[in-house]
Amino acid sequence: VMWCFSQVKGAIDEDVAEADIISTVEFNYSGELLATGDKGGRVVIFQHEQESKNRPHLRGEYNVYSTFQSHEPEFDYLKSLEIEEKINKIRWLPQQNAAHFLLSTNDKTIKLWKISERDKRAEGYNLKDEDGRLRDPFRITSLRVPVLMPMDLMVEASPRRIFANAHTYHINSISVNSDHETYLSADDLRINLWHLEITDRSFNIVDIKPANMEELTEVITAAECHPHQCNVFVYSSSKGTIRLCDMRAAALCDRHSKFFEEPEDPSSRSFFSEIISSISDVKFSHSGRYMMTRDYLSVKVWDLNMENRPVETYQVHEYLRSKLCSLYENDCIFDKFECCWNGSDSAIMTGSYNNFFRMFDRNTRRDITLEASRESSKPRATLKPRKVSTGGKRKKDEISVDSLDFNKKILHTAWHPKDNVIAVAATNNLYIFQDKIN
């Protein structure tokens, strides 16, 4: 697959407003819509335009469909804390009617948004004037029935449900269940199961908070529902373990059904072994047979039937292993990278530093490093593979480890569910790349 540039969204200037930093990216089930959330609490939804009939060999573009303020900054008066409005995750619901639904969450509150189109307007009301004022009753001499007239398309977003006050700690994941009725939300210590219709209560299904907080050594970092089995979900921890739970087994799933952990390689042990083993993202494959986890230096693919080790391990930026001390100092070691599958589960993608992102083909075992930058942003320009030189002589076009910009990190990426179209969030810019169609 040859990847080429398609579009970039977002401001160009070097001065990045903190509120514009993209914090989550997600395609919907059909790939028609692409949602992004940012630190300012806003959600921007892009829609895929139909390919133009004149040039069918080009994929259509994504254009802004709707923008709305999902979360506002809040103040917790009880704890004297400000609750950030940053959108941590967006998850789409499967489409059931003309409207689209998505869940968006910040640290504490989850909201269900309905995005609907309005392209008709009723005109000719009996009792009202066109501007809405009530007509003088004496002037009404005959009955008239309103008629629907076309109007400019208007996309409205309205909050339909607000799921609040269920999380003491910061929400890191939400995941819609395959039954399309429930979803789970996970914070550092607990996972709750919600019904989409019920906002005033949720079931707590996992609680790893110890009786004495001083004994706390592990937190939940990500959670996801199984794509087909509505009773199964997984959650990952800061110690590099994944637990698969079956909700049929017990009401409280503190005891896992499966426990996935790779034994540590003693030769690579360092002071930072635990920190780099912390899993930042977990994603089931579309097939439901595998799951993928991202820790600081690698991506691992696990077979759900084998708990003692992953079936595949891909090194994302192994050249950073010798730099862990510096990365610990500047806090980069705590960055949480996400990962994603392609539609057919044959390839996986994740981000790195210097606006690099990596893709691994599971079949051919080939990998590629690409860069999201304005320089390589000519329309339909093929992206040039990048390489980081690990030592010794630096070849031409290679970049040395010390020249990497650790402020330019790609934490959020998304892959279209069907086509080879990817969305890559680089700080405040959203890049859309697609494969070259001949």
Added chain:
Amino acid sequence: MIMKGQKRKFPPEDVEVSDRCSPTWESQRQFVFSVSLSKYQRGQELPEPSLRRSVLIANTLRQISLEACRAPCVEREMSPCSSSSALQGKERESAFSEVTAAKHHSAVGFTNSHPALGSCPVPSSNYLSNCATNRCPASYHLNTSDVPLSVGDEDEDWGSMSTDPDFSLSAAISSILTALDSTIDGSPQAALRTPLRSLENLSRPSEGSMAGVKQGVRGYGGSWEQHQQQEEEEECRMRESNMEAMRSSYLSDLTVEDLFQDIDTSLLERDMGVLGFRGSGGGYPAGDDLLRYLPPFSPSSSTSSHPFSLSLNQNLKCLPSFSTFSPLSSSSCSSPSLSLQPSSPFSGQNHVREGLELEHLMEILVES
């Protein structure tokens, strides 16, 4: 890629050294230890620390302490565990429980006002128990029996995260710092150290104790004879708190007068009378007066047997050093039940160091 304000003591080799016997490993370990400690503390000062980050840093601290105990090729007196006797371990544990008992009271007081603190784990229990058992790191038995549970843990949805004061962190950090002292100071100075006393392991104040002391300080009254014990306790806690106060913004809430309100001025009054200085009635001179009175510290004054300077020395000895975590200066802060001993042996070197620290402290207090 260094953070702002972070000074590197040892330039860390970027390649991780796995050989424990090499000095590079040790320097790396110390470096990571100090970085971790400052990260942890800085993270705790934030209004809402990230739990994941705090847990990871605390686990790293714990692991580093563990590796220090486990290090096989220790030639000099590096590891605190190797030098620790069972006595020290016992002392630590008793100090730990005393301190936590003391802090528990203050923790109760402040729960409502400082909610977002200390929901994070500490390396304390494991570290202490490991060192006490002298390099038996395999089992992590927790020293929880001595630790009073945090207040308000039952009402979890309301403030579970907020009502877990990390009072044991202070003890942990102090003991960790003691370990750091012994490693960083190296052998020549280590030989000069006074034998470790439980005093050394007294906690660094958490924000909780600071606020608790605030309440204590403001509400305190009465003659010193009746409340001498309490007074010393308050005073020392206050002194410790100053350390944290420097780093947090709490100092802005306190006036110099508040800080000096609980000084054991009985001796001071007597001495001031001797020297012709009149206090402003009530037996508690204003803070400014006291400051003015403080004699300039120089090596020569250290040898003076002036009664005031000696008692003041002891009163102010409780103040930990700001520049380095020197064991000598932090050594004498008493736990609540210990009384100040005028006859404790101090070499001239101690006085000099304390003198410099005292000046430094005074500068900071006055500036604030």
